[in-house]
Amino acid sequence: MKPGASIKPFFEPRSVAVIGASRSPGKAGYQQVANLARIFRGQVFPINPHATEICGVPCRRSVSEIEGPVDLAIVLLPAPHVPEAVRACVEKGVPAVLIASAGFAEIGPEGKRLQDAILDAVAGTKTRIWGPNCNGLVNTGVNLLASFVDLSGVRPGPLAIVGQTGIFAAAFLNQIMDIPELGVSKVATLGNASDVDIADVVEYLAEDSATEVIALYLEGFKNGERFIRLCRELVRRKPIVAVTAGGSEAGARASLSHTANLAADGRVTRGVFEQAGIVLVDEFSELIDVARALALWRGASSARRIAVLTTSGGAGVLAVDHIDRAGLDVATFSKETIARVSTLSPVPAGSENPLDIWPAMQAVGTNRAIGEIADAVLADPGVDASVMVFGAFSGGGSEFDPSVIRQALETSKKPAAAWLYGPRALLDPWAQLLAKQTVPVFPTIGSAVRALQAQQTVFEHRGQLAPSPHASPLAVPAASRALIAEARRRGDQALSEVESRRLLAHWGIAAPPEALVADEDEAAHAAERIGYPVAVKIVSAEIAHKSDVGGVALDLGNAAAVRAAVGRIRTAVRAAAPEAKLDGFIVQAMVRGRAEVIAGITRTPQFGPVVMCGLGGLLAEAMRQVAFRLPPLDAATVDRMIESLGVGAILGATRGRGPADLAALRHVLMTFSSLAADPDIEQIEINPLVVLDQGQGVSAVDALVVLRNAKPA
16 A cells, blocks of 8 residues: 555545535534535535535435445534444445544543544444544645635645644644745644544655645654654655644653653653654744745755844844854855955955945945845855845835845845844835745744754755664673563562663673672672772662662762761661662772763653663753654764763863763663663663763663563552
């Protein structure tokens, strides 16, 4: 079956039945028939046993009375009557059933029972369910308005909109209808997504020639792994912009590790989307702005090196600040560009970019200055994109004609974004004319720069080879499998700290010298063998976070200090966790390194296993400076993951000291990428993982391996 074939009847039906069609204007069942009757190219069959016609279209008493096949049935009945209607559709052989009605799983157990009845009715058949509790879909290519919302102003265009909340998609679409240069190819509101889900729609849109940019509103995922796999492939050809809502705490409630707790607040989604090349934005308005810009810039290339053309010096400086925060570069103009601009007005050394074009406007006139400067700057091979800040006010600028930059834009094919200031009576016409030149106007300078940042993301992922969708499990030695088997025999949820580090050692991840001891005397003797300073830690399979119960003592410099620490720890742990079984103490060499990080694997309900790296130690959860990526990982992805943490000053060469051993940290994360596919592993956490100087490796000071399918305490 071709990708997206199972949901093709929803978007490309030749015939549509409306079950629950109404004769009463204003009701959903009436508006749905009206939408179809007005422009749909196929056959329309209103189903109403009490009416002969609706909107001039003859009615049928039931779907079974329709002569010939029905590709799509739209159900607008009260929830209790929907399962029966779905069964009638199955008997008729309808492949696509869209349920707009509400009153299902979103309202509680009784609604969930009705929704399950619908799914039972189509189980084992070729009929698929869209919804329930949705506002339907649109395909402008065949004039299909499979929605009860009045969308009379919708027009064709390159943008597809997919939302899990129908009201959002309808409002979003109405806003887009107010933008003359932008139209839509498809609109999909999924509602409860009981059957057809976001991955199904993305798979269909991937092959849709009318769709060039995709905008998503997401609240959750039924099959996040499949969705991301599809997106990683799709972004090489079509930009995807998304806004998400909500985060899952289910993983945290069932977790033994900091890793899963850190994964529960939406950081996973952000990290995985970034890895896949999806442009993630924070607001609905930003979704519209960025989607519009990417649609206007279709085919544009890099936006890394940005030129700022401004009629306000202060606004130019602000633009540079935004460019720097976005991780983009302020372009350096060539000598030839500076010379061309200087023929209009001298350019003081050091003030080339941002380029204040106001002196040139005063010298030669607004339109000549802006047109010639734009032509010179956009022709510069060191410039990839531009931010244009134009203003009008009493005494100057109002004569600006946006068409003067048309030639520069058409010749360079470089993306440009604008922010305008001044009276609305002038700026609104300017904005419309700029949009015709493929220059979107934004409400703030920052939003203009963020759109160019999105374009850079699109460019970087365009044409990239998508990684293999599956990681191969790492071959684990028999001794390590024996450790796992023994823990399962004991009924433990996780390996002990000692066992966890032993397992890591088999995978090439080193740990400090240590000894497992039973009491004060053994601890003192072990410390002498290991060498001071040392740390002492409690050992208990029932205590995951030792520091929380007073189970850790650090920087112990002699035997007396070690003995005293063992006694203090024993007393503190018995008071804090009286039921916990204590298995002894670890005496471990203290490790001094360049940085402490937390690294791990956890399984998420949205995406399955993910790899995590962040700032570690006791402040791991307090700082929450972490990055998540979906395996498989390559070296470049791992390096970007580490870079995103903003720890370059700590791990890089500084003050005469060489860099940290980033290669060893990369090895740990690449190893975790493979271990994520291990069926025995639920979570792994190393915290802290001490990163040493270059060539000296890393050291797993504390570690926890949680077994899959273990029941949380």
